[in-house]
Amino acid sequence: MPFPREVRDIALVKSHRRCCVCHEFGGRNVNVHHIIQEADGGVNALENAICLCLRCHAEAGHFNSRHPLGTKYSPRELKAHRDQWWEHCLSHPEEPLGLFLDVRFKAISRTAEIHRYRLIATYTNTMNEAQDSWKLKICFPAFVPLSADDYDRDEIRIEGKAYVQLESSSNDRIFPGESVDIVPLKTHFIEYEVNDSVYDQLREQHKVSWKLYTSNAQVIEGDKPLSELQEF
Numbered sequence: 001m002p003f004p005r006e007v008r009d010i011a012l013v014k015s016h017r018r019c020c021v022c023h024e025f026g027g028r029n030v031n032v033h034h035i036i037q038e039a040d041g042g043v044n045a046l047e048n049a050i051c052l053c054l055r056c057h058a059e060a061g062h063f064n065s066r067h068p069l070g071t072k073y074s075p076r077e078l079k080a081h082r083d084q085w086w087e088h089c090l091s092h093p094e095e096p097l098g099l100f101l102d103v104r105f106k107a108i109s110r111t112a113e114i115h116r117y118r119l120i121a122t123y124t125n126t127m128n129e130a131q132d133s134w135k136l137k138i139c140f141p142a143f144v145p146l147s148a149d150d151y152d153r154d155e156i157r158i159e160g161k162a163y164v165q166l167e168s169s170s171n172d173r174i175f176p177g178e179s180v181d182i183v184p185l186k187t188h189f190i191e192y193e194v195n196d197s198v199y200d201q202l203r204e205q206h207k208v209s210w211k212l213y214t215s216n217a218q219v220i221e222g223d224k225p226l227s228e229l230q231e232f
C-alpha cells in the first residue's frame with residue numbers, strides 16, 4: 001500500500017520537495033519512500049516516510065545483496081538523513097523560495113602523502129523566472145595549495161587570517177528548475193591538495209566560504225570547515 005495522501009503531503013512539505021539524502025530539488029520527480037519496506041514490517045505512517053530523488057530512490061531500493069559492492073543504505077541511516085534534513089528545512093524556511101547551492105569536495109586522487117580534491121558547486125534555480133547571469137566568489141585559507149583555471153584571484157584577510165578569493169562568472173541563462181554546475185569540470189576547475197603541512201594547519205578551525213550572486217535572487221552565502229574535505 002502507498003502512504004495515505006496526507007502523510008505524503010506532510011513529508012513533501014517538511015522536506016521542501018527536496019531529496020533527504022542529496023538535497024537536490026526534486027519538483028515532480030521526488031518520491032515518498034518507505035524507510036523500512038512494508039514487506040519487512042514498515043508502517044504507512046510519517047515516522048516511516050522519506051523524500052528521495054529518483055537517483056537516491058534507486059540507490060536505496062535496488063541494492064543487490066548478492067553483489068555487495070559499495071555501502072548499503074540502512075533504515076537507520078535513511079532515518080538519520082531524513083531527521084537532519086527536516087531539521088534544516090525547519091530552521092531555513094526561506095530556502096523553498098528558490099535559492100539552492102550545493103557545494104561539495106570530490107576526491108580525485110589519493111596517495112599516502114597527498115589527497116587531491118576538486119570543488120563541485122551545483123546551483124539549482126527553483127525560482128519561477130530565468131536568471132541571466134551569476135558570479136561565484138569562493139575563499140580558501142591561503143595555506144591550501146590551490147590550482148585553478150580561468151579564475152580571477154585576490155588575496156584578502158578575514159578576521160586576521162589570510163585567504164585566497166577566487167572569482168568566476170558567466171552570462172549563461174539558467175532556466176527555472178535547471179541545475180547548473182557552476183564549477184564546470186572541463187572548461188575550468190578549482191583543485192587543491194591536502195598534504196602533511198595542510199594536515200597540521202587543520203587542527204585549527206579553518207573554513208572555505210562562498211557567495212553566489214545571481215541576476216534576480218538574493219545572495220547565497222555559505223561556508224564549510226576545511227577539515228570536512230577529508231571525508232569525501
Ligand SMILES: [Zn+2]
Binds near residue numbers: 022024056
Ligand atoms: Zn537524492
